[in-house]
Amino acid sequence: MNIEKFQIAEFNQSLQQSHERNFHHIAENINGLPEILQKLQDFQVAIPSWALGTGGTRFGRFSGGGEPRNIEEKITDVGLLHALNRSSGSISLHIPWDIPENAAAIKALAAQHDIRFDAVNSNTFQDQPGQAHSYKFGSLHHTDKAVRKQAIEHNIEVIRYGVELGSNALSLWLADGSCFPGQLNFRGAFKHTLDSLQEIYAALPSDWKLWIEYKAYEPNFYSTTIGDWGQSLLFANKLGPKAQTLVDLGHHLPNANIEQIVSLLLMEGKLAGFHFNDSKYGDDDLTVGSINPYQLFLIFNELIEGMDARSMNHATDLGWMIDASHNVKDPLEDLLQSVEAIMIAYAQALLVDTKALQAAQQDNDAVAAQEILQHAYRTDVRPLIAQARLLSGGVLEPVYFYRKLKVREGLIKERGLKTVATGL
Amino acid sequence: MNIEKFQIAEFNQSLQQSHERNFHHIAENINGLPEILQKLQDFQVAIPSWALGTGGTRFGRFSGGGEPRNIEEKITDVGLLHALNRSSGSISLHIPWDIPENAAAIKALAAQHDIRFDAVNSNTFQDQPGQAHSYKFGSLHHTDKAVRKQAIEHNIEVIRYGVELGSNALSLWLADGSCFPGQLNFRGAFKHTLDSLQEIYAALPSDWKLWIEYKAYEPNFYSTTIGDWGQSLLFANKLGPKAQTLVDLGHHLPNANIEQIVSLLLMEGKLAGFHFNDSKYGDDDLTVGSINPYQLFLIFNELIEGMDARSMNHATDLGWMIDASHNVKDPLEDLLQSVEAIMIAYAQALLVDTKALQAAQQDNDAVAAQEILQHAYRTDVRPLIAQARLLSGGVLEPVYFYRKLKVREGLIKERGLKTVATGL
């Protein structure tokens, strides 16, 4: 299932007139348009390999058809997305679900699709067949040294895979925690985790980062050993400059002010990056921007303001990744919608009149501050995104194009109706 | 793995002296002791067949050993529990996980263990192999009539199985809902569900009940079609007197006052019964009483007060069932702890000085009301439960006995180390 350039060109042609009308309307009102378009073109969101297949819940899974059956097909899928939106130029692999047996071939395939390898992810929340020790009671925090050792070695192995592919970060999420009061000694668990992380940290190549994700709950339902940003930051500070905190939007207690957390982590130089998704209740892993797009905008507003204050490069100095699980949507359509939502929030944040906002903040003028933010938010920036995509060789309306070309039908023809992605 | 009477007798003998000391201490302070002991002996909690194996989360499952491999072994496990605590005298089956191919033999086996068949549970939240239509987008609320028909027929089939076994209630939990705004027309979903329920209701034998469970979220993460007690009650009222609302402790939004809900449902004559478990975050399905035992007591306090006001029989006029999922505990030990926690809350509620409480309420004397409730709650009622168990032929300390007799080791020897219960 390849997308040909002429197909894109034909499609774009058919929407050109309407697009130009919309683009010119917004363009006239924007200062620094070329710079904004360039930033939009540069911005890339990594696709996690596990989001390419239909997800599930503990109550069951309802697979879709044509899902990728191996790492090669996963790269092909990301290539498809990237061909359409030109904003999905990297993939984040998960070991052991996506072991690159032949790194050179895998890299060549990715290069063909203009795809980079983002952070690599380890997995110590499931037992693999033949594994010596079980992670039932945790991994890096385990009371048994042998289990910790196995988990440390797995992480170091994941780094090795990453080095071969040109990755430069290990993204680490631990399910370690407890389900019942008394089950765990919290300090002991913290100290074991720190010891384990220090061994992994020591194995990092000099230009690598260690991204430490936190999560309030699930799959453990009483405590999680890296449960909030404060705990993650404690670890990152004790480990050293390569260690940073990774924020996943769905990993908080109800009503948390995530934008404030982001701002403070950036201030401390300890924000690694983002796992984007949306949620209403818990770690629901829904399409980015499907539940609360204004919150996403507010987060981007803090990111841009904080990165600019530190002269950081938006496109390269933080990790941007989707982490969602698509239970009732076609995974590729869902990812197109998620990337679009991220680009919209980013574009809106770029439109905020920072100077006016700072003045309003200095005066405690909450009314003016809201007007300034909501003016940017209420602006229909879709023509800007579309224009950036057009300039990069993508399609004006990715979801529409995807359906018109019957991409899923093509994938089903190639791969079959009953496929389950590895790792799902 | 059979528990012999002499083993129980020997064990109890070893603890007899200490038990008597404790029992006599509390007994002297209690009015109406014989009646309370009788109520404790009469009270029985149904064990759901799916709680006999190790549960899991969407991130994985870590099975234990010696788990029951079929309906017969599940009944045997409940028999084991009942032999120990004499309070687990019924089982709640789940179709299609526990299809009773030979009802007569199954009934004979259950009778041997002094086990009754509680409500039967249908399953329209998973697709079974060979099923004509998928429940990916719901069952009784589905936009497609054919899917609804299939789900209705399944429920009617479950009733038939229940009739054969001597059950008298269909317990119905629907995962039907939506993951994204716009996916569902709420009114349409409600009306389809009502139509479907009416067909199922029409198929109920005259002495049967339909228990309608509600749940705020999961596995759907935007809306659930029967999402709270208000919606369940709407359905139950539209259906008729056989339909009632089932309350599961973990199926609420954060901070819900469940005891008030219970009280009002009882007032309306529409409380079907309970699914007991405990939780800190969502539907965590933890051991009953492991997180917030005071809440459990407050619920029982409302139940007893409300049932007494309607002259209901505590043991028989509501459905009492555990619905938990044991990810890190031996399932049988977990169930022993859960039943014990329920018995403790029930005993504490029986000790509440109702007249004094009513007087304090009449005077808006919140201090006295709290003293009265907490006096009952802080009383160590474990000797009462133990005494009731002793009178019924059970063991004084079930968990301790279970470990001393190495029951799990026996089950592993019989069934193997790697077993997964049907349905898990």
Place this chain on the structure above:
Amino acid sequence: MNIEKFQIAEFNQSLQQSHERNFHHIAENINGLPEILQKLQDFQVAIPSWALGTGGTRFGRFSGGGEPRNIEEKITDVGLLHALNRSSGSISLHIPWDIPENAAAIKALAAQHDIRFDAVNSNTFQDQPGQAHSYKFGSLHHTDKAVRKQAIEHNIEVIRYGVELGSNALSLWLADGSCFPGQLNFRGAFKHTLDSLQEIYAALPSDWKLWIEYKAYEPNFYSTTIGDWGQSLLFANKLGPKAQTLVDLGHHLPNANIEQIVSLLLMEGKLAGFHFNDSKYGDDDLTVGSINPYQLFLIFNELIEGMDARSMNHATDLGWMIDASHNVKDPLEDLLQSVEAIMIAYAQALLVDTKALQAAQQDNDAVAAQEILQHAYRTDVRPLIAQARLLSGGVLEPVYFYRKLKVREGLIKERGLKTVATGL
């Protein structure tokens, strides 16, 4: 402080060119534009009298200047708002904070400002000087008949005031509840409340409605006697056709799906109307649309769809009111922002392609449903609202105009710097 027509005309003139450019851009893409503009002009949001002064929390209040000191000045303030946005054509009074001593004069004043009297609000959550019985332990649910009687009579008195002014609904919010387990008998409280409501219901004029608001918690922190929509609906159904449920956006437990509640209440013919505000944590009473504007849109989407299905008149068949409390903003600016946010959500909901949405729902096409909803939501509808305002004689940009004319400074000159609105 009067706004003169020529001031509005001059101001609008200065923004005319830019407005027309924006309006024509959006107008070309919209079907049925005249009808939509008419609906936007017809739509009116009631202003509660207590929102015209600075609010406060239990930790203190920081008053602003020029606040209205009596009912006449409150009506003048609403008149100011309405002159600007032409969408605030009614006021909701609160007794005893706003007793209309001379109804004829008050009505004349309101008519002068083109202001109608929306629902009247009773207050049984505070003790007034000289009151015979205290509401410390509740009002309509009180264990003491004398307290209930006093509260019933107060409500009937409020109806009388409302009749004189031309109101046609009594809006009733009860703080009644309990702070501690055991303090209250839930059934007793429900029954007392029902008895009390029946007496009030009997006193309603034939064309009046009784709006029953619910709230999960605060100022009581254990239980609230009308705590959720299910309880409010129970009361409304037991009372009769004049009784309906009023929804306040901030009165729910965390993560509640309010749009589903709205849809079901509409389906049952029992939705009275809305108290608009926004919140992040609890009943924060923030500016409408300041925290989660997409949720507001989703609610309007259900309202429009549900009202259209019952052929209801958007403007007149439900009660639309703001209920916010402005702690750090100029109250009038805040209300202008709130009304604007409501109009935006309403306009976006009017743009939803209902037929396409229904088709997507029928097909369980969550991707398409989201595209359809978000297309309407992402459309910048501000030029539509501005145009409707222009057609009605209002100003293009109310907040900007308000500041440019230094309205607050004028009010301070008239009323003084240290004023506290009655009731605050």
Place this chain on the structure above:
Amino acid sequence: MNIEKFQIAEFNQSLQQSHERNFHHIAENINGLPEILQKLQDFQVAIPSWALGTGGTRFGRFSGGGEPRNIEEKITDVGLLHALNRSSGSISLHIPWDIPENAAAIKALAAQHDIRFDAVNSNTFQDQPGQAHSYKFGSLHHTDKAVRKQAIEHNIEVIRYGVELGSNALSLWLADGSCFPGQLNFRGAFKHTLDSLQEIYAALPSDWKLWIEYKAYEPNFYSTTIGDWGQSLLFANKLGPKAQTLVDLGHHLPNANIEQIVSLLLMEGKLAGFHFNDSKYGDDDLTVGSINPYQLFLIFNELIEGMDARSMNHATDLGWMIDASHNVKDPLEDLLQSVEAIMIAYAQALLVDTKALQAAQQDNDAVAAQEILQHAYRTDVRPLIAQARLLSGGVLEPVYFYRKLKVREGLIKERGLKTVATGL
């Protein structure tokens, strides 16, 4: 209103027999009883001066009678509590509500009642009459240097008051935050706060501590500048060894695992102490142990385990204070209940079999860990508390005694029926 020793003796005599029976029953089962009784006698809980009058909500206040009208009467009230329970031997003052005009006289009065002065509290969340700058938009985080300076000087003044009275800690809670997105620059607010805190820190006497409280929300409803333990710890670490984090049980997002936070703060040597209360929804400030007593026990379990691991003195090495607000109870009765609940949780935690628990934790034996914890929790420790009280000269049943002696009636006779405590 003085309690005479003979009154206590007579009262205790009347309950002696029953108490002895209960005490001996539990005493036989406990190892190290004398040491436990000594610890219970040594443990003292500070009473905040503002908890001695009836609290209120933003919706109103319903005062009780006989409330203390000045600092002297507040000390007298704490003296009353301490005479009864011998566990309330200190008071925490709040400036400017309780300015000690004559420190020597105040100290003499306190000494007479055997009362110590715990941490002093500053107040920058309300404006006082005649204050130069308003705290409407915050204090230590304010964008205006003059406001920050005023707030810094107030805190330094509070330290001076504390020094005179023999206090040795400044307890600081900031309401600083924002109500709307955009209102505040988070980094700017953090940095301003840090600068301000550094000035206050510099003014601390050498043996003093600075306790930094955090709170998730209220009275600000979008962000709080010291919003969670992670932020408080960041400040405390940047300030130095005298700065520590204070935990208030009601200041968290829903479902937070407070016991884990406590454990980690202790591990880092940064736990200052506790503000005890209970809550169901937010910062409800209810009686300690009235909603979730098991959580209180779990927190004490972590405290004792963590303090013992660092060889800390339970009674003196952390700050223990109640921070509640009594809206519907007699404040003194409420405080007696709160102190009793704290003593019960402490006693239960002392009974935990630490060695067995550690062994269960090492084995990941969640069932055994729960049995161990719940065995201690289910033990009726009230006779232990009563015995400790008896040994210290207190009364066996404080609430009962308080009512029997008609203490409130006496206070009303002395002070009048309509009194409002200063600061309320």
